[in-house]
Amino acid sequence: MPVTxxxxxxxxLLLCGGRGQRMGGRDKGLLEWRGRxxxxxxxxxxxxxxxxxxxxxxxxxxxxAHYADQLVxxxxxxxxxxxxxxxxxxxxAHHEQMLVLPCDAPLVDRQLIEALxxxxxxxxxxxxxxxxxxxxxxxLPTALRADLEQLWQAGExxxxxxxxxxxxxxVECPIDDPRLANLNxxxxxxxxxxxxxxxxx
Numbered sequence: 001m002p003v004t005x006x007x008x009x010x011x012x013l014l015l016c017g018g019r020g021q022r023m024g025g026r027d028k029g030l031l032e033w034r035g036r037x038x039x040x041x042x043x044x045x046x047x048x049x050x051x052x053x054x055x056x057x058x059x060x061x062x063x064x065a066h067y068a069d070q071l072v073x074x075x076x077x078x079x080x081x082x083x084x085x086x087x088x089x090x091x092x093a094h095h096e097q098m099l100v101l102p103c104d105a106p107l108v109d110r111q112l113i114e115a116l117x118x119x120x121x122x123x124x125x126x127x128x129x130x131x132x133x134x135x136x137x138x139x140l141p142t143a144l145r146a147d148l149e150q151l152w153q154a155g156e157x158x159x160x161x162x163x164x165x166x167x168x169x170x171v172e173c174p175i176d177d178p179r180l181a182n183l184n185x186x187x188x189x190x191x192x193x194x195x196x197x198x199x200x201x
Contacts, residue, residue, distance in 0.1 A: 010139070011142070012052065014102075015102045042105070042108065054092060081159075083148075083152070090140065093145075115171045123169050124141070125138060125168065126170060127170075129172075134173075
């Protein structure tokens with residue numbers, strides 16, 4: 001598919017490597033929502049932005065390959081959290097900036113993505129809701145890969161704590177912003193589908 005770049009080239013990382021505990025161990029990115037896998041909704045939003053679409057997954061590689069230019073897998077297979085996926089993506093990203101999004105947020109829209117991209121620079125750009133940072137909705141300078149690796153080797157596994165050291169730029173979103181809804185339980189998937197259907201009717 002031809003790439004229609006945003007204002008500058010960036011890599012994109014979609015995080016699909018979680019354990020899926022609240023989904024009974026099922027692979028969240030491949031769960032159906034409104035007739036398509038969750039990953040397909042994110043793919044539709046970000047595919048035009050990049051020639052370097054990276055997908056972090058720890059299973060079902062053959063199914064995910066359709067949605068990515070590169071697949072990465074956590075070095076350790078004991079599910080050490082999203083920072084492991086970010087680390088794997090940073091290691092292979094081709095561009096100076098890497099957009100990061102979780103696979104279970106299909107309501108992310110282009111406006112939110114453009115708001116992150118608009119602040120690209122030497123510091124991470126992270127969505128914030130009130131006093132709470134949303135570290136899995138972010139734009140990262142890939143020059144930070146050495147800093148991340150140093151902290152990882154020291155035992156750090158929290159994206160929140162890593163970002164707190166780096167004075168991130170905030171993209172402010174309302175507390176109840178539906179675009180940030182993580183549909184990570186069967187009940188939330190069903191409720192979000194009903195809500196979307198109501199908005200369209």
